Amino acid sequence: xxxxxxxxxxxxxxxxxxxxxxxxxxxxxxxxxxxxxxxxxxxxxxxxxxxxxxxxxxxxxxxxxxxxxxxxxxxxxxxxxxxxxxxxxxxxxxxxxxxxxxxxxxxxxxxxxxxxxxxxxxxxxxxxxxxxxxxxxxxxxxxxxxxxxxxxxxxxxxxxxxxxxxxxxxxxxxxxxxxxxxxxxxxxxxxxxxxxxxxxxxxxx
Numbered sequence: 001x002x003x004x005x006x007x008x009x010x011x012x013x014x015x016x017x018x019x020x021x022x023x024x025x026x027x028x029x030x031x032x033x034x035x036x037x038x039x040x041x042x043x044x045x046x047x048x049x050x051x052x053x054x055x056x057x058x059x060x061x062x063x064x065x066x067x068x069x070x071x072x073x074x075x076x077x078x079x080x081x082x083x084x085x086x087x088x089x090x091x092x093x094x095x096x097x098x099x100x101x102x103x104x105x106x107x108x109x110x111x112x113x114x115x116x117x118x119x120x121x122x123x124x125x126x127x128x129x130x131x132x133x134x135x136x137x138x139x140x141x142x143x144x145x146x147x148x149x150x151x152x153x154x155x156x157x158x159x160x161x162x163x164x165x166x167x168x169x170x171x172x173x174x175x176x177x178x179x180x181x182x183x184x185x186x187x188x189x190x191x192x193x194x195x196x197x198x199x200x201x202x203x204x205x
Contacts, residue, residue, distance in 0.1 A: 013145055015136040018192045019129060024094050024156040025189035026125065032164035033099060034180045040179060043172065044105055044136050051106045056115040064126070072127045081135065081204035084128040085196055091124025092168045092190040092199025099183030103176040108159045132196070135204035 042049040055115035074082050105111050137145050164182070168175045196202065 012148075013136060013138055013141075014199055015196055015204070016133065016145050016149065018195050019133050019136075020152045022088075022092065022189040022192040023129070023149070023153055025192070026095060026186050028153060028160050029154045029182045029189075030095070031183040032161050033179060034169055035161070036164070036175075036179075040102070040175060041105070041111065045108060048108075055108075056111050059112050059115045060119040060122070063116050064123045067120060067123035068127050071123060072131075075128060075131065080109060081132060081202070082197075084132050084204070085193060087124050088132065089126040089190045089193045091121045091126075091128065092193060093187050094118070094121025095125060096183040096189075097121070098188030099186065100180050102179045102183070132204055136202055141162075 032069055038049060038053050041053060045052050071087065075087065095118055098118045101114060102108075105114070133149075167178045
């Protein structure tokens, strides 16, 4: 049913659309979580929250930086695009998993471990998502298709931010549920990646 509906979008690149939808769930959900993380963790770590969040952020970026080049080199050596799609799929799942466990955090080292997992997932995601997008974007329509992607993502983040802020403000229990639900939504971004396999006419194949 979804594939049939997507086919009706005449004149629009279906792979670009699927990649955009994946990012809406993945990075759209993460955007609101990242904004609320400091506030959320302050209830767990108290006055040391800023330090812990700073260290956790460093772990995320160090992990992401460490794995991106090896991943890029590996996928460049393998022909066709199934490796990129598979690794991207795994990356999205790893990005969402840590936030499901956020409500269970009681020690700073637990937060650091979850940040490492998130960083690993992001390293699998970013390089392969960009490669797939670049390979599948239509020649001569790059500006339009990048603009469409950014428009979809920006509108989605705006809506998610409004809803997330409202829900988080209701109570601590709702705040916990929001963080965990954000992790689930991130993982749901992998669904759109699976659909890419269904299109044999993709440029990256």
